[in-house]
Amino acid sequence: MIFRYIKINLVLFKNSLIRDSQIPGHIVSSILFRVLELVVSLVFFKVIFTNTPDLAGWNYYQVLFLYAFARIIMIVHNAWLKRGVQSMATDLIRKGEFDFYLAKPVDPMVMVSIRRPRIYNFLSLLFLIPLAFYAAAKTGIPIGFDNIFWFLFVGIIAFLLYYFLTVLVISPAFWFVRLWSISEIMDRMNTFMRYPVGIFPEAIKITLMIVFPVMTVSYIPAQTLFYPPNPVWILFIITVTALFGLITRLVWLAGQRNYNSASS
Amino acid sequence: MSIISAKNVTKTFTKLDYNWRNLFKSKKIETTAVNKLNIEIEEGEFVGFLGPNGAGKTTFLKILSSIIHPTSGEVSIMGYTPWERDFRYLSQMAIVMGQKNQLWWDLPAIDSFNMLKEVYSIPDEKYKKNLDKMVETLDMKSLLTKQLRSMSLGERMKCELTASFLHSPKVIFLDEPTIGLDVVSSHSIRKFLKKINAEEKITMILTSHYMGDIEALCKRVVIVDKGKKVYDGGLAELKEKYAPEKKIEIYLENLEEKEKFAKIEGNKKIVENKGIIRVQKHEIASVVNQVFSQFNPENISITEIETEEVIGKIFNK
Numbered sequence: 001m002i003f004r005y006i007k008i009n010l011v012l013f014k015n016s017l018i019r020d021s022q023i024p025g026h027i028v029s030s031i032l033f034r035v036l037e038l039v040v041s042l043v044f045f046k047v048i049f050t051n052t053p054d055l056a057g058w059n060y061y062q063v064l065f066l067y068a069f070a071r072i073i074m075i076v077h078n079a080w081l082k083r084g085v086q087s088m089a090t091d092l093i094r095k096g097e098f099d100f101y102l103a104k105p106v107d108p109m110v111m112v113s114i115r116r117p118r119i120y121n122f123l124s125l126l127f128l129i130p131l132a133f134y135a136a137a138k139t140g141i142p143i144g145f146d147n148i149f150w151f152l153f154v155g156i157i158a159f160l161l162y163y164f165l166t167v168l169v170i171s172p173a174f175w176f177v178r179l180w181s182i183s184e185i186m187d188r189m190n191t192f193m194r195y196p197v198g199i200f201p202e203a204i205k206i207t208l209m210i211v212f213p214v215m216t217v218s219y220i221p222a223q224t225l226f227y228p229p230n231p232v233w234i235l236f237i238i239t240v241t242a243l244f245g246l247i248t249r250l251v252w253l254a255g256q257r258n259y260n261s262a263s264s
Numbered sequence: 265m266s267i268i269s270a271k272n273v274t275k276t277f278t279k280l281d282y283n284w285r286n287l288f289k290s291k292k293i294e295t296t297a298v299n300k301l302n303i304e305i306e307e308g309e310f311v312g313f314l315g316p317n318g319a320g321k322t323t324f325l326k327i328l329s330s331i332i333h334p335t336s337g338e339v340s341i342m343g344y345t346p347w348e349r350d351f352r353y354l355s356q357m358a359i360v361m362g363q364k365n366q367l368w369w370d371l372p373a374i375d376s377f378n379m380l381k382e383v384y385s386i387p388d389e390k391y392k393k394n395l396d397k398m399v400e401t402l403d404m405k406s407l408l409t410k411q412l413r414s415m416s417l418g419e420r421m422k423c424e425l426t427a428s429f430l431h432s433p434k435v436i437f438l439d440e441p442t443i444g445l446d447v448v449s450s451h452s453i454r455k456f457l458k459k460i461n462a463e464e465k466i467t468m469i470l471t472s473h474y475m476g477d478i479e480a481l482c483k484r485v486v487i488v489d490k491g492k493k494v495y496d497g498g499l500a501e502l503k504e505k506y507a508p509e510k511k512i513e514i515y516l517e518n519l520e521e522k523e524k525f526a527k528i529e530g531n532k533k534i535v536e537n538k539g540i541i542r543v544q545k546h547e548i549a550s551v552v553n554q555v556f557s558q559f560n561p562e563n564i565s566i567t568e569i570e571t572e573e574v575i576g577k578i579f580n581k
Contacts, residue, residue, distance in 0.1 A: 008382045015368060015375050022370075099331045100366040104383050105354035111383075257333050257347075260277055261326055 008106070009114050016119040027120045034124040038131070041067060041194075056198025062226060063196065065135035069155075070193035070218035072128050073162055079121030081113045085166050086183040088112055089173040096262030109167065109252050141226050150229040154237055155221040161241040162217045164248040165189075171248070174255025193218040213240050267435065267467050268305040268328065273298055273337035275323050275491075297323040298334070299491035307434075308465035310457075312472065312482030312499075316579055320491040321471040325437045328469070329359040341435060355384055358428035362440035365420065366427060367412050373423045374408040377430060384431035391430060398426040401456055418449030425456065438470045442477055454480045475572045489579055499571065506577050507569035510548055512555060514539040515563035524558050542569075 020027060045067065049060040058066070092098040092112065101108040101115075136143060166186045173179045192200075192208050197219045200208070208215040220237045224230070275298040280290045298320040305311055313321045326332045328339060330346040330353070339346055344353035367376040381391045399405050402422045412420060421441060428436060438457070442450040458481055461468055472478055478485060478499070485502060487495040495502060516522050516539050525532070525539040530551060532541040543551045548566075555564060 004382065004385055008379070011375075011379045011382050015371055015379065018372075018375065019370055095364075097364065099326065099359075099361070099364065102331045102349070103329045103354065103357070103359050105351035105385075106383055259332060261332055263322070 005106075005110060005114070008111070009117075012114055012117055013119055016117045020118070020120050027123075030120065031123055035127065038071075038127055056196045058196040058198070059139060061135045061139040062141070062222070065132055065139065065225075066196065066218055066222045067194045068128050068132035068135055069222055070190070072125065072132065073155075073159055073193070073217060074190055075121060075124045075128060076159065077162060077166065079119060080117050081163060082166070083116040083118055084113045085170055087116060089170040089179045089183040093173050093259065094177055094262065098259060099261050102256070102259070108256065109249075113163070113167070136225065139226065143225060146229060147225050150234065151221055151225040154224050154234060157237055157241050158217045158221050161213065161237070161244060164241065164244045165212070165214060165217075168244065168248045168251060171251045171255050174252075174258050189214045210240070213244070216240055265306075266304040267307040267342055268303065268469075269338075269340045270301060270303045270324075270328070271338045273301045273324065273327060273339060274335050275320070275327060275332065276335045296491050298327070298488075300337070301488070301491070301493055303486060303493070303496065305467060305469070307467055308461070309484060310461045310468045310470065310482050312470050312478035312485040313488065314471075314478060314485055314575055315488040319488045321488055322439050323491075324488070325359065325439050325469065325471060329357060329437050330354065331359075355431060356434045357436070358431070358433040359437040360424055360428045360439065360441050362421065362443035365412065365424065367420075367423055369413050370411060372409045372411055373415075373426070376412070376423075377408075377427060380427055380430055386431050390432070394430050394432060395426070398429055401459065402426065402452070416449075418445050418452075421445060421449065421453060425453065429460065432464070433466065435467045436469075438468060438472075440472055441470070442472060442474055450474070450476070457481055475570070475575070479571055487575065487578060494578060503568055503571065503574055507574045509542050509544050509569060511567045511569055512541045512543060512551065513565045513567065514541075514555060514559050517560070517563065521559065528554060528558075 042064075045060065045063060048055070049063075053059070055063055088098070092101075098108070098112070101111050104111070169185050170179070170182055172182060189212070192215050197205055197209065197215055200215075205215075209219075210216075216237055220233050223233065274296065277295045277297060279293045279295070281293050297318075301320070301324060313324070315321050323332070327334050328341060328346055330349050333347045342353060342356060344350045346353065346357075367373060368379070377395060380386075386394070399408070402425065404419070404422045404426065407415065407419050407423060410419070412423065415423065425441070441457075442453055445453065454477060457468065457470075460466060461481070468481075470477060470481060483498055485495065485497070485499050486493060487502075495505075497505075514521075514525065516525055516534070516537050522534065522539070525534065528541065528551075530541050530543060530547075532539065534540070541551065541555070552566070
């Protein structure tokens with residue numbers, strides 16, 4: 001089954017390449033925008049750290065790594081899944097185009113998510129991955145193989161958690177149909193992923209680590225890289241991801257049952 | 265044994281009616297699109313679904329094709345319940361919607377077909393064979409590398425049909441496949457559907473507002489109105505039941521013939537230079553004798569009542 005989705009995904013990536021190659025101007029401007037966004041963020045962090053030696057115990061390079069890692073998760077999600085997931089709230093349900101996903105032998109949630117990759121968005125990783133490596137190397141914290149292993153493991157789980165959250169956020173579209181603004185919620189929540197958890201008041205911390213665990217996505221993997229891997233944190237992120245995976249799936253299936261298509 | 269069996273299928277859409285003034289006094293508005301519909305369809309049958317807009321035809325097709333859940337009732341297609349979305353069922357079924365595209369708008373058709381090959385896990389050999397066959401039957405080789413967005417409506421429908429037949433479905437639902445098409449395109453689509461139904465024994469359900477489609481393709485018609493089935497049977501029997509009469513048309517060459525026509529008894533009218541008499545079948549012999557003795561036989565034609573008129577009669581009852 002999983003190989004089938006990999007094959008479908010490869011065809012969709014190829015289709016995206018064909019489509020995107022027709023709009024080179026848009027690709028170039030989009031990359032320039034990403035570079036500018038990166039430079040502005042770096043300047044912003046530099047300004048903050050000229051006023052304080054650390055943020056909740058995290059030095060400049062650790063925060064830089066956290067930022068780069070959060071951006072990597074967002075970029076992979078943007079390039080691969082975001083447009084498909086968002087289209088549920090903007091087009092598919094409203095226009096009844098979701099019909100075709102239900103009438104095919106595929107999982108509609110997976111298929112909708114991967115339907116519209118923006119493959120050129122992956123190009124931003126060319127800046128972000130070196131930045132993450134550079135920041136990790138400059139922290140001055142010794143990073144062992146166990147850190148790297150658990151970081152990668154937790155990083156993949158964190159990506160899944162991020163995906164489940166984005167799907168959960170757009171799921172009300174099954175009931176309310178016209179929900180353009182809902183597709184933007186996740187973009188606003190992303191801001192919290194860039195900072196160490198310790199800088200936020202307790203109430204926000206609990207909300208964004210447990211109730212809507214968007215900070216868990218970036219903070220726990222980054223923490224696992226810089227400090228001795230903590231089984232409690234690892235177990236926590238696995239549990240939260242499994243729980244949100246289950247909730248997302250149940251809400252999606254309930255939405256699917258409630259789907260009434262659009263009249264022709 | 266029926267390949268499609270639907271029992272007491274009902275679909276009610278519920279909408280909340282609210283406004284800012286009565287935000288907390290919202291009321292539910294219920295619309296029953298399909299009302300206790302029963303139908304049995306045998307393998308290889310080509311059944312036409314007729315009804316005015318909003319009769320529930322498309323809703324019923326969407327229930328059969330696992331797109332929406334019914335409010336109540338049972339459906340079994342090849343032993344599967346559509347809304348349970350068993351992949352074994354979905355791999356043997358297809359739906360074509362005349363007003364929606366399943367293909368990628370800004371890609372050449374062949375890229376969408378390749379995508380569907382993976383979606384349905386079609387083996388290479390079968391995919392090639394089916395695609396070649398469709399390309400030849402629908403004469404669409406030049407369309408394979410053309411972007412969907414630059415195709416005409418007729419060309420797009422050929423591609424949609426190809427996409428739906430690539431995985432050799434056993435059951436196919438066609439929701440107004442010829443809508444908006446010109447005469448030539450409609451004819452070629454009908455020809456294709458007729459051929460494939462005869463050769464492959466694929467069970468097909470067709471909804472269409474064009475009687476030409478139904479008359480050319482379906483021996484059996486189901487007529488629905490306000491979600492309820494009002495007729496289920498042969499097209500010929502439909503005319504027999506609702507219009508047991510024939511139409512005699514006479515071209516009236518001059519005023520003298522118009523006067524002669526006026527003296528004939530029965531249900532008649534003159535439209536421009538054409539005299540039209542509607543005759544019950546048991547009276548036809550005597551009226552025909554009378555007409556042929558008074559008018560030039562070359563100017564006389566005897567026809568069935570048009571199906572559209574029959575359907576109109578049913579809905580206006």
